[in-house]
Amino acid sequence: MNSPFHYLTFNVSSLVALLFATAVEAKPAVIVHNGRSNYVIVTPDAKSPAVNYAAQELQTFIRQMTGVELPVVAEKKAGRKPAFLLGPCRRTIKAGLVEQARQLQADGVLIKTVGKDIALLGSNERGNLYSVYVLLEKFLGVRFLAWDCTVVPKQAELQLPELNYRHAPPFMYRETLYFDSFPRDIAARQRLNGPNTKCDATTGGKIDFYPYVHSSRLLVPAEKYFKEHPEYFGLQGGKRVAGTVHAQLCLSNPDVLRIAKQTVMKWIEEHPEVPIIDVSQNDGNGACECERCAAIVREEGAQHGPILRFVNAIADEVAKQHPDKWVETLAYAYSTAPPAVTKPRPNVIIRLCHAGCFFHGFEACGMGSQHAAWLEQWQKLTRNIFIWHYATDFAHYLAPIPNLNGLAKDIKFYAAHGVNGLMVQCDYQGPGGELAELREYLCSQLMWDPMQDPMAIREDFCRHYYEDAAPQVLEFLRRMDKLGAGPAHAFAVWDPTSIVPPEFAREVLQILEPARAVGNATVRNRVNKLMLPFWYTMLLNPPKYGLSDQAAAATWQEARQTLNDNHINFIRES
8 A cells, every 4th residue: 555645755756846847948949940950850771661751741841831951861871960750760769769659559659859859750650650740730830631722831930849749549440531532642641541542651551441341242243153043142022132232142151151251362362461351241231031041130139140140250261361351341221230149250340330310410319329329239249340430411412511510529429439440431432522621621630639629620720721711611610500400310311402491591602702702712712612512402492592593594603613613523422
């Protein structure tokens, strides 16, 4: 037992240390002064592609900020100049920082002042790169807002305080399924690492899957097997049915399992770089109704019973031959509820698909209560849970979606409840989905650090992205929040005219119209993209919104010009 004096001793010593630290407070590191710098960027002698790219990025942004280009040098040629130490250099190894960084969870970063040096490290190769972006963003004011907007503050003098910062994101897998979040540069800078990004070895790789999802159609292809073996495919209403949507395999058939194992092993051989193999149901419904499958469903109390037993058998074979690989499966549509008996193998990932109100968030809305319950039930079975989260109207990509508050609540809920991978699906086929840039930025920021204030993220984005038009845009977003807090619910597909009252559409357009006049051409176009969803909705039903033929024609001209200016060519998923 501790002495009763332990607390006093601890606090007195802490107070002395605090007073001493205050008295001899470390001077800030002066990186650039009077257009000159003594600093260099040091990389390991045998640097990786990611560390090499990190050095280039740090050099580029410091040059853009100050006009001064710091040399990038290998450690053996660096001498003793003060330096940014990137990756596992001898100096950081000696200081024990490399080992500290490697103890962080996946993609974690460590930024620490060591004498006059500044160490930038990660728990893996992505973390080594991300440490540079975190330094630039958190301590130097750079903002990676969107594919078309990076904010770099100009600074004649560049200083850094004494740093001792470490952070690892709660989600090892982070993806926003937006078309404009896929390019390598913006994906890496926003710390997105999903398979649809163009990230490669220069950015530390990515979390890849093969196939992406709905892989049953490829595991046992109908074109190869259905004619001679219809029993391999699900029984529906007394008939065997093959297809890619609303048609599933007969998962209790031993030959289906044998063929699927062979297919998976072939996939691993053909794609050795991919860490996660997908074994999941086809899109839609259509679970097999044969007696053997039905018996498993009765035993397990859930349609996921046959799926998980099938996936576990494949995962066991994968574990024997490829212990470094994972097997992912969906909990989706008819299979979201977990089984009562079978648990996922340690190398199985469950990807639970979102089912809940977009506007209010699933936790706060009766429309999503089952999703929270299913997540809690899956957590009792496994720690390996990814989420497939929906955030757009799949029938109307351009429609207004007042879900920013609900989306932020949902991401925070996932982080607080142990989810370790998250994808937010929106308009992935082309540019220009409603509020695409803001929603992408908000999601990426909260996936990286869900403790942040979503409203602060939104305001920071608007102040920089919309510049002089920010006050009107922020007022517009406040009105959207109010609409989203109303009685209407929405999930996946809905008619936008059912949730956007005519008076609201007119009110929003009146707020945004002056914003077109206060900015430059770039800002004016960005405001036009905010107005486009309301033009689109009004054109779906001109009489409801009081548009005459002449007014509708004029509205269409505005909409068409904005569509053309931004190369927007998809209005719905199909």
